[in-house]
Amino acid sequence: MKTYNALIEPASLSHKIYAADEVRQHEPQAAKQAHLNMYELMERAGHAAFRQLLASFPTCRRVLVLCGHGNNGGDGFVFARLANEAGMEVCLVATGDSQKYSADTRQAQQKWQSSGGKTHSWPLSLANHDVIVDALLGTGIKGQVRAPYRDIIAALNQQTIPVLSVDLPSGLHADTGVPCGIAVNATITITFVGIKQGLVTGAGKQHCGKLSFNALGITQSFSQLATPTALLASADRLPALPPRPLNTHKGSFGRLLCIGGNQGMHGAIRLSAEAALRSGAGLVKVLCHPESHALVAEGLPELMLAAASDDIEPLLNWASCIVIGPGLGQDNWARTLFDALLKYQMRAEKPMLIDADGLNLLAPPGPSTLPKNCILTPHPGEAGRLLEQSTADIQSDRYQAITSLTEHYQSVVILKGAGSLVSSTQQVFVLEEGNPGMASGGMGDLLSGIVGGLMAQGMDTANSALTGACIHARAGDLCAEKQGQRGMIASDLIPFIRELVNR
Incomplete structure (x- = not known):
């Protein structure tokens, strides 16, 4: 792609x-x-x-x-x-x-x-x-x-x-x-x-x-x-994903490493990993806390688990792109992984998405610069922490907030919420789709997985963020049309994600 x-x-x-x-x-x-x-x-x-x-x-x-x-x-x-x-x-x-x-x-x-x-x-x-x-x-x-x-x-x-x-x-x-x-x-x-x-x-x-x-x-x-100042975006107005060549194999569609899933927070990284597989990633491996292994892998044999090791560099060398943050936590285990990844990425510069607790670890007094090829996916509260502002400040001018984040971190940014914004150094987009039923736990983890799955297949960060955000929003709307908004949970969207990437 x-x-x-x-x-x-x-x-x-x-x-x-x-x-x-x-x-x-x-x-x-x-x-x-x-x-x-x-x-x-x-x-x-x-x-x-x-x-x-x-x-x-x-x-x-x-x-x-x-x-x-x-x-x-x-x-x-x-x-x-x-x-x-x-x-x-x-x-x-x-x-x-x-x-x-x-x-x-x-x-x-x-x-x-x-x-x-x-x-x-x-x-x-x-x-x-x-x-x-x-x-x-x-x-x-x-x-x-x-x-x-x-x-x-x-x-x-x-x-x-x-x-x-x-x-x-x-x-x-x-x-x-x-x-x-x-x-x-x-x-x-x-x-x-x-x-x-x-x-x-x-x-x-x-x-x-x-x-x-x-x-x-x-x-x-x-x-x-x-x-x-911006353009409206929806799944209908994006070009279809290109057909896959006949002479391909699983390695042709990338190796995504998902890092997260601390003790008691296994569900977040599991949702991200499954969304990545359903988006078309060839190989997905999860690096999670050892106590989360069994729960992350349960019922999804296609998902690989990384063995515990003090040296994660071989694992990072294996990956073609990385998602970090869902269920990561902010304890010593999480911070050690986050710091090791950023140190590695400063020289490797592989496509990487930072979400959830990864953003909290990034926020001041965290590192002020990031390697190239990064995507940040904050909700307004996380955006506020990154910019040292309140959530109300972010919501008072979402355009200014995403511009500030894009310029400060020199990264592609998805600012989540009603009318999610997607910004690269080239353009700002506003999503037309999405609905209030998506205001439930795990929806952001799905988004991270979709975007990571597209990066794994060779799409650049700007297009992965926009396309993934549009697919995520449309999947939520399709789910709401069939089953209603109230009571929608993140895993309900997975069949619609697969349907959309094949349109």
Whole structure:
């Protein structure tokens, strides 16, 4: 698989992710190049939002539209007019300072009034509506959400009526996905021109609900002007793994050494090793604590166990790549292995993945530099320890966190969590797939094994991390589709992993 390359930028704008400033800066020029003015673009946004309503809530007859005084509110005025013209019962609430309306928003307001629409003020009952349209706050929010928007959003989040957010859920920071004190919990969000990076990872995924995208007809011009910060990735958009030559043998697909499984923690390294075998690794050997041998090997005769020895260099020489960390622990046994491996790798530089307690041993005051060809797979807590930050700090800007980790350790990084991020020195990717059912013990161990199995077969570290993360996430979704999210455990994913690597 040395010729395999998943790190190919997709052509579609719907796969690219942008910082909010990048969208704001280039949107007017992109519209101009497409022979549109900004009001015409606002009309298109309102039409797109109305079509989304019809597609998602076909039985909707009574709609409440909440408009702020920014251009997001202008989109809401257009939407309300279209719903009114379609014969729906429309209640529009205008909030904020009308003196701050842009010329485009004022034009949209006047057309709403000319169509016979009436404007109401807050407070107003949120009941007796089929859908609520959130067009309160856009990407320009700075600081914490203030009244009256704070009170409206709080009231929205207390009711059960579906909410359609226009461009992004009001109160959500467009770049980080963190609520600015409070943010709307949308059922569906339709975003325009470019997908904002805060909508696809961390808390942003929860607040957005289902995410829809419409480029408003300026795809070509906007793509030429704006630079994405990341790309969306999914198993469907990766190239298939190449077919295996007929004249191959087990040694052709690598020798993976998995190091971990301290006393009482045998399950983690067993999951990693089995996932590696099911991902196609030719030979997998486990170096675990002697008291874990029987439990690691039980029921899986294809798995090899390393004999206990004070000198692990012959074992490291045997391996073509290494996974260390699952169930490793942080005692003297673990630290001795970790230090010996890093010393060896400084000269050998074999592909290596560090996970779990391997990351805890790496964290300060651990070594600040790593050999080449490393992959780190932290969850937010482990990332915080590596960067000497809190978990909340990591979650407050996941893009900055993974960039810092990639630059500091000069390694490929998978930052796990909702909307997992994969970063190399070339590009940042955000996973579209994965689900809350995967928040259970052992899921990260599976990921390490899949990535290790791909490295064993000759895939480079950047592609192994991206491909492995996508396969892992999709396997979780396939499992959830068949058996549900609740009660999912890591070993449930193994049959789906094998299915996916053979597609």
